[in-house]
Amino acid sequence: MRVVQLIDSLQTGGAERMAVNFANALADEIEFSGLIATRKEGALKEQLSTKVDYVFLDKRKSLDIRALLKLKKYIKNNKIDIIHAHSSSFFYAVLVKFLGVRCKIVWHDHNGNRAALSLKQNKPIVLLSGFFKGVITCSTVLEEWSRQHLKSKNIRYIPNFTCIPEKEKSITQLKGKEGKRIVCLANLRNPKNHSTLLKTFAVVAKANPEWTLHCIGNDYHDSYSNSLKQLTEKMQLQNNIYIYGGCSDVYSILKQCDIGVLLSTYEGFPVALLEYGMSGLSVLSTNVGYCSNVVSDGVSGFLVEPLNEEQIVTKMKILVADTNLRIAFAKNLHTFVNDNFSKEAVIKTIVTFYQSL
Numbered sequence: 625m626r627v628v629q630l631i632d633s634l635q636t637g638g639a640e641r642m643a644v645n646f647a648n649a650l651a652d653e654i655e656f657s658g659l660i661a662t663r664k665e666g667a668l669k670e671q672l673s674t675k676v677d678y679v680f681l682d683k684r685k686s687l688d689i690r691a692l693l694k695l696k697k698y699i700k701n702n703k704i705d706i707i708h709a710h711s712s713s714f715f716y717a718v719l720v721k722f723l724g725v726r727c728k729i730v731w732h733d734h735n736g737n738r739a740a741l742s743l744k745q746n747k748p749i750v751l752l753s754g755f756f757k758g759v760i761t762c763s764t765v766l767e768e769w770s771r772q773h774l775k776s777k778n779i780r781y782i783p784n785f786t787c788i789p790e791k792e793k794s795i796t797q798l799k800g801k802e803g804k805r806i807v808c809l810a811n812l813r814n815p816k817n818h819s820t821l822l823k824t825f826a827v828v829a830k831a832n833p834e835w836t837l838h839c840i841g842n843d844y845h846d847s848y849s850n851s852l853k854q855l856t857e858k859m860q861l862q863n864n865i866y867i868y869g870g871c872s873d874v875y876s877i878l879k880q881c882d883i884g885v886l887l888s889t890y891e892g893f894p895v896a897l898l899e900y901g902m903s904g905l906s907v908l909s910t911n912v913g914y915c916s917n918v919v920s921d922g923v924s925g926f927l928v929e930p931l932n933e934e935q936i937v938t939k940m941k942i943l944v945a946d947t948n949l950r951i952a953f954a955k956n957l958h959t960f961v962n963d964n965f966s967k968e969a970v971i972k973t974i975v976t977f978y979q980s981l
Contacts, residue, residue, distance in 0.1 A: 625978060627706045628658035628677075628699070630713040635666035635842050636870040637811055638895045639711045639734040642762075642784055644668050646708065649787065649971045651675035656702060662691065662716055667872035671789040677702065683716075692719055699725050706730055706757075706978055715748070718755045728757035728981050731776075736762070736892025736913040737815070739769045750774060757981045760974075762893035763914045780977055785970040786898035786961070794876040799866050800836030806940075807881040807905070809874065809896040811841035812849045812867070815889040817910070817930055822852060824887075824936040826859045832944050836864050840877055843869040878903035882950060883943050889930045891915055901961030906950035908939055918965075924957035 627650060631643040643659060651657040651673050658677035661669070665680055672678055679698055683691040695716060699707070706728045709717040714731045721729065731753070738746065753759070753774035760782050761767040767781040798805060806825065810816040818839065825837045843849050849867075856865045871877060878884070884900030884907045891913030898918065900907050907925035909915045921927040926939040943950055 625654040625706070625975070626656035626658075626702065626704050627654060627708055627978065628656075628660055628702070628704050630660050630662065630707050630709040630717055632662050632711065632713050633664035633666055634661050634668040635664060636668060636840075636872070636874070637842065638784075638892070639732075640666070640668050641786075641895050642732070642734065643708075643710045644671050645785060645787060645967070646971075646974065647676045648673040648789075649785075649967050650975075653971055653975055656704075658698075658702060658704070660695065660698065662695075662713055667870050670872045671792060673790065681716075687719075692716065692723070695720050696723050696725055699727055706981070708732060710734065714752065714756070718752050721755055729755055730758040730760060730978070730981070731756045732760045732762075733766050733770065734762050734892055736766070737890045738766055738892075740890070746773065758977060760977070765913075766892065778977075778981060782973055782977065783965055783970060784893045784895050784898060785965045785967050786895060786902050787967040788875050788902065792873050792875055795873045796868065796871050796877050798836075798838050798877060798880045800838070800864075801834050802880070803882060804832075804835045805838055805881040806835060806883045806885055807838045807840060807878060808885045808887075809840050809878070809899060810886060810888065811870075812839070812843050812852065814848065815891075816841070817887040817889050818848075818852050819855060820931065820933060820936065821885060821887045822855050822859070822861075822865060824933050824940060825865065826861055827937045828940045828944060829861060829864045831941070833864070835944055836866065838877075838881065839865070839867045840871050840874070841869070843867060874899060875903060878905060881905060883908065883940075885940075886910065886915070887928075887930055887936065888912060894918075898961050898965050901957040904954045904958055906943055906953035907957060908936070908943060918961070919957065920960070923953075924960055925953050 681691040758778040884905040911927040
């Protein structure tokens with residue numbers, strides 16, 4: 625079997641991480657595993673296994689004929705059986721089919737808010753779904769939506785998974801005091817709800833000034849990002865809140881932290897929670913999307929409502945104050961993630977799904 629992952633970029637993000645994870649894991653299971661980035665490279669390129677065949681299309685506009693022909697040549701030369709297209713990259717997978725390339729398309733939907741989007745917003749996917757030989761979703765909610773709206777008959781929920789990269793280099797040294805670091809692994813954009821995180825952390829930091837918050841994720845230097853930096857200055861917490869931008873050494877960073885937070889207003893299946901669990905962090909997460917399927921409230925972390933600042937502050941204060949509770953939560957989450965979202969279990973499922981098409 626010869627499979628290539630198709631993704632728009634290799635900047636740090638959930639869909640991008642999963643494309644890299646699939647490519648790396650499949651390299652040990654099938655004849656050929658490749659990854660194609662269409663529009664932009666990024667920090668995750670460094671995490672690709674040497675066993676994965678990689679190419680960058682350098683797509684510069686919506687319909688880039690040069691990039692499309694490069695994709696066609698790659699698919700033909702490498703005799704690809706399946707294009708596993710993540711998120712919006714499905715468009716180029718379908719276009720290359722129009723050029724006479726004989727291969728199957730599997731579309732992987734990572735958008736946890738898909739069901740809330742309008743029919744107009746989802747129209748391109750619905751119209752082109754007849755070209756999808758299979759559809760993979762990151763939650764059962766998305767699976768049900770796909771069954772109701774898409775034309776593909778082979779639709780399946782397959783959970784995300786995480787694994788510690790073989791070739792990750794330790795680059796980032798976090799500021800702040802060891803043993804008193806909170807991390808948020810999320811790109812600076814909606815729906816990650818960073819403003820609520822900063823405001824609630826400010827309350828906690830007032831009574832616990834040695835604790836620091838570290839925001840790891842792509843900084844787009846836009847109004848969202850600027851508002852967070854202005855808020856940090858307004859609250860005079862420049863020595864407690866740090867924004868790093870996208871980083872490639874995620875696991876090295878997480879090993880320097882004690883608490884992982886994710887306060888999104890909506891999610892699909894957040895890879896960040898799996899990475900927190902694998903890294904031995906205690907977790908505070910909002911109860912949205914598939915978060916409750918990873919974190920058991922009061923057992924392996926705390927679940928809160930995304931806009932309930934009082935509740936978030938209360939739970940964050942408990943975690944900051946109780947070392948033993950943090951250790952217990954972290955141990956329970958690590959065990960659960962390792963048992964249920966391991967590379968081995970998920971890859972076996974994905975290979976079986978490929979074979980069924």
